[in-house]
Amino acid sequence: MERIRDSFARQGMMHTLGARLEHVGEGVVRIVAEVSAATSQQQGAGHAGLTFSLADSAAGYAALTLMAPDREVVTTEFRITLLAPARGRLIAEGRVLRPGRRLIAVAADVWGEDDVHVATALGTMVPVSACPS
Amino acid sequence: MERIRDSFARQGMMHTLGARLEHVGEGVVRIVAEVSAATSQQQGAGHAGLTFSLADSAAGYAALTLMAPDREVVTTEFRITLLAPARGRLIAEGRVLRPGRRLIAVAADVWGEDDVHVATALGTMVPVSACPS
Amino acid sequence: MERIRDSFARQGMMHTLGARLEHVGEGVVRIVAEVSAATSQQQGAGHAGLTFSLADSAAGYAALTLMAPDREVVTTEFRITLLAPARGRLIAEGRVLRPGRRLIAVAADVWGEDDVHVATALGTMVPVSACPS
Amino acid sequence: MERIRDSFARQGMMHTLGARLEHVGEGVVRIVAEVSAATSQQQGAGHAGLTFSLADSAAGYAALTLMAPDREVVTTEFRITLLAPARGRLIAEGRVLRPGRRLIAVAADVWGEDDVHVATALGTMVPVSACPS
Numbered sequence: 385m386e387r388i389r390d391s392f393a394r395q396g397m398m399h400t401l402g403a404r405l406e407h408v409g410e411g412v413v414r415i416v417a418e419v420s421a422a423t424s425q426q427q428g429a430g431h432a433g434l435t436f437s438l439a440d441s442a443a444g445y446a447a448l449t450l451m452a453p454d455r456e457v458v459t460t461e462f463r464i465t466l467l468a469p470a471r472g473r474l475i476a477e478g479r480v481l482r483p484g485r486r487l488i489a490v491a492a493d494v495w496g497e498d499d500v501h502v503a504t505a506l507g508t509m510v511p512v513s514a515c516p517s
Numbered sequence: 518m519e520r521i522r523d524s525f526a527r528q529g530m531m532h533t534l535g536a537r538l539e540h541v542g543e544g545v546v547r548i549v550a551e552v553s554a555a556t557s558q559q560q561g562a563g564h565a566g567l568t569f570s571l572a573d574s575a576a577g578y579a580a581l582t583l584m585a586p587d588r589e590v591v592t593t594e595f596r597i598t599l600l601a602p603a604r605g606r607l608i609a610e611g612r613v614l615r616p617g618r619r620l621i622a623v624a625a626d627v628w629g630e631d632d633v634h635v636a637t638a639l640g641t642m643v644p645v646s647a648c649p650s
Numbered sequence: 651m652e653r654i655r656d657s658f659a660r661q662g663m664m665h666t667l668g669a670r671l672e673h674v675g676e677g678v679v680r681i682v683a684e685v686s687a688a689t690s691q692q693q694g695a696g697h698a699g700l701t702f703s704l705a706d707s708a709a710g711y712a713a714l715t716l717m718a719p720d721r722e723v724v725t726t727e728f729r730i731t732l733l734a735p736a737r738g739r740l741i742a743e744g745r746v747l748r749p750g751r752r753l754i755a756v757a758a759d760v761w762g763e764d765d766v767h768v769a770t771a772l773g774t775m776v777p778v779s780a781c782p783s
Numbered sequence: 784m785e786r787i788r789d790s791f792a793r794q795g796m797m798h799t800l801g802a803r804l805e806h807v808g809e810g811v812v813r814i815v816a817e818v819s820a821a822t823s824q825q826q827g828a829g830h831a832g833l834t835f836s837l838a839d840s841a842a843g844y845a846a847l848t849l850m851a852p853d854r855e856v857v858t859t860e861f862r863i864t865l866l867a868p869a870r871g872r873l874i875a876e877g878r879v880l881r882p883g884r885r886l887i888a889v890a891a892d893v894w895g896e897d898d899v900h901v902a903t904a905l906g907t908m909v910p911v912s913a914c915p916s
Contacts, residue, residue: 392559399555400555422532426527431574433567433570434566462569463729465593465888466591481900482866487774489726510752593886594860615733615734622733639729643885643886661830663824688795690796691794691795692794692855693855697796699832700796702831702832703833706832722825724824726865727864728831728835728862729861729863
């Protein structure tokens with residue numbers, strides 16, 4: 385899905401966090417990133433903001449896979465539960481729970497090294513025009 | 518509050534996002550950061566992960582101001598509502614809603630350029646040992 | 651605001667919980683209810699579902715005060731933090747954080763006896779047609 | 784699990800909503816209730832507070848199945864996404880995502896007639912003494 389890759393490439397935040405798209409399917413997207421000193425909290429594990437960013441982007445792009453080509457999506461609210469320290473290579477999977485014209489309910493999960501379940505999340509995405517604002 | 522500044526300095530993520538502590542009070546902390554190409558989403562506004570990271574860290578440090586010196590806090594859950602695109606200089610204010618031995622209820626707000634209310638958030642922090650794990 | 655009172659009167663749940671509208675203003679609504687044996691949890695305090703219901707309805711009607719006459723609103727997501735046991739007469743205040751055509755960001759707080767802050771909440775309301783479905 | 788049934792029977796709110804325990808397993812509980820005029824919103828579907836109450840109680844009792852006999856649990860925060868109108872017989876399933884001494888991460892889902900997915904939720908439960916306060 386070219387448009388997802390294009391949009392991802394324009395997210396400076398994803399580049400800064402060392403994240404890359406691993407999988408783009410119909411309503412499901414996976415993003416991976418290694419926890420590093422640049423994305424850690426004070427105890428050396430991944431910052432909650434790293435885990436959130438990966439989960440949020442994976443969920444947003446999962447929503448985008450179901451949108452018309454002239455649309456983008458933005459996050460309107462996102463709730464994350466952190467289940468274990470984020471260590472090693474993180475895999476964030478976003479998926480669409482309920483598509484809609486006006487808003488899209490999404491979920492995401494993040495796993496770390498040894499398949500530890502690091503986080504689970506629910507959120508809401510809103511379609512917007514793809515023209516940069 | 519020396520310990521807050523020490524802990525903040527050890528958060529690689531805060532450095533990566535260009536964030537700095539602006540205010541540390543009893544149960545209230547403010548963190549600021551400029552939106553930049555390195556922390557943007559695909560349309561050039563600040564990524565939700567930037568806004569989240571600032572809100573989460575401000576709330577976490579607000580909780581830490583009320584803890585014993587041998588304690589740290591970690592986020593166990595955080596819910597953010599994004600009210601407007603994040604542009605310009607962001608100010609995130611975290612505050613304690615209800616302190617507790619086992620968990621601390623926190624809130625945070627983020628404002629952007631022209632005092633636009635960018636985000637509001639609720640979360641839960643948990644005290645942990647200050648020894649790096 | 652007649653329409654708010656009409657809609658409220660049609661909410662069987664509000665009647666069942668012993669709730670009544672106390673204040674209807676532009677973007678702000680307050681609902682009150684006494685905790686009773688019929689709405690308690692196993693320890694005699696108000697059930698989280700009572701506190702949620704009051705907060706949710708207050709926030710929904712706060713949103714409705716800003717809508718065109720042929721619109722209703724429904725909750726699409728709601729997040730509540732419970733700060734203290736719900737006892738006595740509860741006052742739930744809902745308010746609009748950001749109005750919108752497609753979704754309305756709302757907040758709510760609930761206080762109990764002795765002005766104890768029982769709960770704080772954030773949510774999202776969506777406009778729908780006022781015709782019963 | 785006798786204690787779950789005892790505690791459930793003492794929840795006036797569950798009785799008021801016409802709810803009953805359908806299944807109690809290790810870390811998983813299901814509660815059912817019919818939407819009725821007494822638990823409806825203004826358009827005749829189940830009130831968000833009904834769906835929340837069932838999800839919250841199912842999740843709380845799922846947590847309780849993993850606790851020592853002298854403990855109860857209370858909800859500290861709960862976030863629900865409403866995916867479809869609540870109609871007919873609702874089944875709420877609560878389950879433990881991560882047990883813990885100080886807090887328990889839980890999830891819940893609610894289905895309605897024709898197996899429609901009505902809601903999904905994440906929450907946090909906190910162990911407390913079983914002595915009524």
